[in-house]
Amino acid sequence: MTELQAEQGVQALEVPHEAKTRRNRDALIALAVFVVLALLPTVFSSKLLLDFVIRCAAYGLFATSLNLLVGYTGLISFGHGMFFGLGAYGFGLMMQKTGVPVPVAFVATLGITFAVALVIGAICVRLKEIYFAFVTLAFQMLIHSTILSWVSLTGGDQGLRGGIPRPPFLGIDLSNQLHLYVASCALLVIGLFLMHQIAQSPFGYTLRMIRDNATRASFIGIDVWRAKLTIFVLAALFASTGGIIMALFVSGAYPEFAYWTISGEGIFINMLGGVTTFLGPMVGTVLLLILNDTVTRLTDYHGLVLGIVILFFAIGLRKGLMDFVVEWYAQRRSGGGERG
């Protein structure tokens, strides 16, 4: 761990030119991943695969954005799910009530999320550890309760009914499963790319410093509150995007999207995948969804199976899968470890 951090410190001092090369390399990888994902349906005709990847995109963006808070900044948020719900409801309501084009609703939803996250973040990020965790949880429950009680707007506990209309734009028809799939892949890849850039930027290293020693950070002139607030809002935007994808997938929005269990799932995914690597939460997402889908298919006692799995990771491995893989890989290469 200390070795890792030391190395990260060295990387932060790299000259801008190398940063630029790395960004280009990341962009190329992102593009390649997107092309592979987009071509998958031509190879496999399974609709299950499409549904699976769309859900991976929704949860993956959500979980990875949570990791920006948990893993990179040391802000354990128990209320991150509120932005997932906010994205789903914001987008769904916008499409149902105003009939604006999809991209406009998308941007406007992010705008709303931005404003809400700014207010909630400004209050929460002053707090430390358990206090931060519980105040975020409290805000989540506030939003959940608002959704439940504002029946005339949100439909209360029945959710947004009647489907989300999605008029075609620029030749993209999101009511077509294939189009939705490609769009979700694009959002996922772009989202991951942007988050990776944030994590690798000087700002990203500032966050790690705040995580490791906030006092020290403020002593060398970093405005800790502002940095924390910035990442809180940024993470909220990506979580909101995840919510939008989920709303499109189920063609509705339901109070469960803003319930604490969604935040819990996010934390679970991060534990499963690991928080020390960038791709950990994404791996965790794929793992959890595969587990959930197969176990639900096989038995009604899925809670028991998932519980045992999380115990295995928490007590047995004591880290996420990606942490484990990275360490194992580093060991195998006897020292020449590489991070995702």
Added chain:
Amino acid sequence: MTRTRKPGVSRRATLAMMGAGAVSFATPWVARAQAKTIKVGMPTILSGRVAQLGTSSRNGVMLEVEKVNAAGGLAGRQIEMVIRDSKGQPQEAARVARELVNTDGCEILIDAEASSGAFAVHEVARDLGVLCLHTNSETSALTADPKQHIPNAFRTARQGVHDSIVGGSYAATIAKAKGLKKWATCSPDYAYGRDTTAEYVTYLKRFAPDIEIISESWPKLFQPDYTEVVTKILQAKPQALYSCLWGGDLTSYIDQANIYALFSQMEVFAVNMADYTALTVVKNLPKGIHSGNRYIKTYPATPENAAWGDAYKAKYNEYPTNWSWENATAIMLLAEASKKANSADGKKIAEALRGLKIKSPFGADGTVTMRAEDQTLVGYAIGWGTTIPQEPYVPQVQAGDWKTIFELEAEWKKSKGYT
């Protein structure tokens, strides 16, 4: 001896596993339409607080599926049920429904979801065009609202507004006879509780205009302690109390209210009392609680209904629930419609279902009808009676009048802007 390999999974093994994973995703292990059996998918809630909804729905369905299969199935094809847990989460309900159709090859969906889950499955049915029978959602808007309407979705359950009309008119008769003017309400704090109570009060006032509501309590869903609510009601001293608490909430409430002798101080109208889930669980069932029938084998008082209830009890060692009959009705309707259409094709069955009237143990007059205009079940047994502490629990049920229901329902739809 030296080990040449490092411990752990080899690269080759990893690749092999990834390959296997990819294949298992891609393989269309679905043999579609040509198959001899017809698969019917059923997303429902089999875990958590309302797991009984799922298990008793499943029981109701399986009881009938066995009969239909013994009689040759749907147009010669045996029914194979694929029942899966949605954990009560709408996004899981949507996912499971899609998986059932897209991967498992189900040609018909029985949507045994509650509230928001039913709307999520409804959207899947809209998207995939698969025949879908909602069996548990009693939210009126699901079929009454024309925006929700799709040709391939039907409801084989009660409907909230029907219950309110019958409940309101029954209560008004009692209120007039006994001079009950001051009323209190106590219902769970979520859409079902709020809507049902509001509709009930509307019809109660319509039939007995001089009553007033002097106290309202909205305990949380699944609240364990009702002391506060009970004392609040007792202090308000109403002459009558209405409640649409259900299941475990209702039984906890009654057990706790019994301590304060609440039931001897006012007339109590609890719409969800006359269901075995509540009747058999309450420790000391007070005499004289007014309740709507959910499912009891003595109403309708026909040999068919009693036989059905006994057969269910014999098979599952418990009495059916309201959900059981609603789900059983879905299979009965499917079987008849398929016979009429002489096909197991979803579209043809949907066509045959519209306006279909079948013999049913749960019918007010021995039949139930799938009303063509809004594709929802009508003509089912609906009535109110008072409880006694032992079987048959509700000896006398006063039947609701379907003619009145239809009239007031049409009026209600107009007021909502649905017609």
